[in-house]
Amino acid sequence: MVLEDEKPDPLLEEAMDWLLRLQDTPRDPDIARQFDVWHSRSADHARAWNKARKTWQLMGEVPPVHEHLWNDGSAASGRGISASSAAAAARGWGWKGWAGGAVAAVLAVFLILAVPTITLRMQADYVTATAENRVVTLEDGSTVTLGADSAVAAQITDTGRRITLLSGEAFFEVARDTSRPFVVTAGGVDVTALGTAFNVQLSEAAATIELARGSVGVDWEQAPGRDAAVLAPGEMVVVDRRTGEMVRSTIAQDDIAAWRGGKLFVNAATIGSVVEQLQRYHTAWIKVPDGGLAAERVTGLYDLHEPDRALRALVEPYGGQVRTLSPYLRVLSRF
Secondary structure (H helix, E strand, C coil): CCCCCCCHHHHHHHHHHHHHHHCHHHHHHHHHHHHHHHHHCCHHHHHHEEEEEHHHHHHHCCCCCCCCCCHHCCCCEEEEECHHHHHHHHHHHHEEHHHHHHHHHHHHHHHHHHHHHHHHHHCCCEECCCCEEEEEEECCEEEEECCCCCEEEEEECCCEEEEECCCCCCCCEEECCCCEEEEECCCCCEEEEECCEEEEEEECCCEEEEEEEEEEEEEEEECCCCCCCCEEEEEEEEEECCCCCCCCCCCEEHHCCCCHHCCCEEEEEEHHHHHHHHHHHHEEEECCCHHHHHHCCEEEEEECCHHHHHHHHHHHHHCCCEEEEECEEEEEECC
């Protein structure tokens, strides 16, 4: 398991989102006021902002547009400079400065989040890189096809077979052995099978299981007394990792683990969760500062071989656009 203090800090990621958003819209007083509300919400928010700006200072050679934010963290009139002053700063900043700063932000976040990622990968027996798929044969004869940027740990003994999906996605084809149940653990969700084929996808919020053949039982570790949900071929279930809520639906056989053929199938998924999956196939850092856009739901089939095209197809129906701020950064927004 990843230690609590090694996990990525959600507030720090929010602070970096705000930094990029303020840089991108220096003339918008509403954005500045929204930032003030976020910043003043708690001492933890203020500390996250301070850590983000200090990291930027260490990494970046160019001062930010909102230089006043480097002093007291405030943006609205009365606690910072006016929108007109911010606009003047923006004119002095210029596109090259913004692009350089964006790269600095990417490097900063990479340094902040790299340690937990490295720690997680050290626990894994098998890993894949960005946009890489890999087929692994376990010692019991079962095969695991790992999706991009994924990691699993395997423990095969005389009495049982337990696979831990540490990150990403994997398709399992299980060798039948009635004396040794095959259990996949993914973020607090257990999937138990004997001889079967199924896909497990792990995201920050949920675990998704798709069954191709056979049957599996799906349990939430925090509710040990509750009956497992038993899936039949062509069914899928999305398990909320916080509450254990399970949402079942059907899925076409061709869409199960479609990523093995370079496609991503999603059904009523949020844009934020789809971006999380596309991130594993994209070398750039992808962010969605607009929470409303991230919460919109989509159903569709996207090409993993062309992630930028997939991003555009994802947000354009909702008035969004993909801003390529550097080779290392994509920002999805409505503005």
